Amino acid sequence: MTDHPLDRLWATIETRRGTDPEASWTARMLARGPEKCAEKFGEEAIEAIIEAVRGDRSRLVAEGADVLYHFLLMLAARGVSLDDVLAELARREGTSGITEKAARQGT
Ligand SMILES: N=c1c2ncn([C@@H]3O[C@H](COP(=O)(O)OP(=O)(O)OP(=O)(O)O)[C@@H](O)[C@H]3O)c2ncn1[C@@H]1O[C@H](COP(=O)(O)O)[C@@H](O)[C@H]1O
Known part of the structure; x- marks a missing residue:
């Protein structure tokens, strides 16, 4: 974990899990479920x-x-972490976006 604002925000989101939905927007959205969170995104x-x-x-x-x-x-x-996404970005570093797209499409 670094001191990047995104890391701090992620840590805050995790601390809100299961807490009072009346006191936290994060807790309220997590309680409403992944479909609602996706819709809001x-x-x-x-x-x-x-x-x-x-x-x-x-x-x-x-x-x-x-x-x-x-x-x-x-x-x-x-249940996907910010680190999961950052690891995927790191994996792509140094590759060409065009090559990456072709690999995903299997061409
Ligand atoms: N970065 C944010 C953040 N950005 C937006 N929001 C909230 O997201 C909500 C949605 O914004 P909208 O403009 O869509 O407002 P809305 O109330 O849904 O209204 P509609 O337009 O949908 O009718 C608002 O209540 C905003 O306050 C956020 N709520 C929290 N955070 C971060 O999360 C931390 C913890 O917040 P709590 O979980 O509330 O304690 C905060 O300290 C911030 O760092």
């Missing part, structure tokens, strides 16, 4: 897309933060 992603298309920089920064938070929430709800 989708909504936040669309809001970020809208701001990217509009070109509103500060709104995109704010929506981007919402996207990252709700992405971590969606992972946590499915």
Whole structure:
């Protein structure tokens, strides 16, 4: 674990698991289940897309933060860790995105 804000946010999300849903948005969303977390992530992603298309920089920064938070929430709800995703990114380092796409498609 590093002192990166994403690591700290992940640690906070994990501490909220099973706590009072009235006191924590994270606890409330986790209690609502992975489908609801995925739906919320989708909504936040669309809001970020809208701001990217509009070109509103500060709104995109704010929506981007919402996207990252709700992405971590969606992972946590499915028992996938941030480290799992970071390990996959690390595995791809140094490979060509085009080669990677072909490998995934089996071509
Ligand atoms: N980064 C966030 C974060 N980003 C967004 N949100 C919440 O996500 C919710 C959804 O945002 P919306 O704008 O969609 O608001 P909404 O209430 O769903 O309204 P609708 O538009 O859906 O009707 C809001 O309640 C925001 O406060 C967050 N809630 C928590 N965190 C982090 O998680 C930590 C723990 O929070 P709690 O679990 O609430 O203690 C916080 O200290 C933050 O670091």
